[in-house]
Amino acid sequence: MWAYLVRRALLSGLAIFGVLVIVFFLSHIIPGDPVAAILGPQAPHDLIEDIRRRWGLDRPVHEQFVRFVGRLVRGDLGTSIATHRPVVQDLREFFPATIELATAAILVGVAAGLSVGITSAVAHGRWIDHVVRFFSLIGLSMPVFWLGLILLFIFYSRLGILPGPGQLDIFLSRPPAVTGLITIDALIARDFSALRNALSHMILPAVVLGSHALVGIARITRASMLEVLGQDYIKVARAKGLAERTVILRHALKNAFLPIITVIGIYYGGLLEGAVLTETVFGWPGVGRYATSAILSQDFAAIMGATLLIALVFSLANLAVDLAYGILNPKIRYE
């Protein structure tokens, strides 16, 4: 088990180093000159040269990479050209918002996905099962950014029952940052109007971001439950006269859980992908939006930092899935 863990972690580390190489060289074949782009067309030539020298952009690419890795080891991701602040500091500020949103989204996905999946497995072959399957196919087909816009239009502009983009109404002040998670900070500050407001701001983006996870979890739950419900021990449980509720939740769900756990883990990693689009639509100050604006403004250090963070979280989620799988299913042997 330990040998496997170490090997698996080493492979993840190798993969992330590869990620660094890929992104670093990619961001250096960008044809535009970022310094000229930031300073504007009127900037004097020697000023541009001076800044390029100060940021080391005039050095050969491989030399820049070595320096980059050296700094990385010391926890320095460089300075963002756009925000003029250390990238590490930027990420520390933007990451909590993404964590908060992704967690809310996975909660929506798990709660709704499990109930929908169990319901349609129990109603197997009846109309409700068909309706659920049809809508889950539709749900998987919608672009998340479009779904976000449409829901904003309906619930914010037309019905006015949910707030618009952002984490908090503008007239409310942000609770003092302790954890960086706005809901937790509001709780700590006992600022309940901010807490309520922040939660209501979270509903739409969490539903949008969680929608694909919801469908995926519902599908796997249904398939897995159907398989388990056909087993003999379920018939025995029913024959013993146990309540149907107990049979389904205690006996069936417990055994159907292994594939479900795997899918939940995979979707949590995949949420980062959806987060880029969802955060853009909802003006959510997270890593996804940070990455997008970094890419659009050719901000090397920020692109590297954000991509590295995303790849890291993604790999950790995958690692956690593999390990959870092994713990939950003793039948699996690690080589």
Added chain:
Amino acid sequence: MWRSFRNPLTLAGILIIGALVGIALVAPLIAPADPTRTNLEIRFDPPTRAHPFGTDQLGRDILSRVIYGTRVSLRIAILAAVIATTIGAPLGIISGYFRGRVDDFLMRLTDMFMAFPRLILAMAIAAALRPSLENVIIAISIAAWPAYARLARSVTLALREETFVEAARALGAGSPRILTRHVLPGVLSPMVIQISLDMGGIILTAAGLGFIGVGAQPPTPEWGVMIAEGRNYITQQWWVSTFPGIAIALVVFGFNLLGDGIRDLLDPRLRGRGR
């Protein structure tokens, strides 16, 4: 074999994708207007008989843009799938057949690519190459090939132990002949299944890139770009973003149904599973 096509969902998929291909082929004949012609006098016309989907911020006819958008989406999806499999399949087959160092190297390489969520990698590549339609295709292919290489490898690993491959080897067939005559045909059908299941995802990724601004560029009538253009007007002029979004959802829906159908057809063991 024809039983699969009697499945109403698969039939719906075939009809949707058939319509998509048909519309893309005859787009100039059926589009009521030039998709890029602007006319500021009729900007933001709501849907009417003259403009069934309304007009956008530059007075362009949205129906015509959606119609021409079929060409863009199809082109991206087909080319990206072809390029990704042309890179992935041969590498995967070679890796699975010869094993050893080549295999180790290739698997570590795919690990690196797969440590990214696909959209993030495509985003970084598309931005690095400078946003354009061609670069979206390249970016998606680069992000997608490792999955195909993995698939081809795992199928090859199983095939190389089969007795018919062994027999061919015993008869003195060289590796190139075994790979092309005996292994490749076996790899093709799982590949086709995977591609058909991925088509919808490729279209969604391309639309996402267009929406963020690193994909196709205006005035290309690409659906993701169109949604982004209508984004700021969603509260009043809802039709600008709505119709391209419906087009994407419909096409992806069609590809998903078709993909499930093709999987059932080519791989009966999986029938009914995972839905």
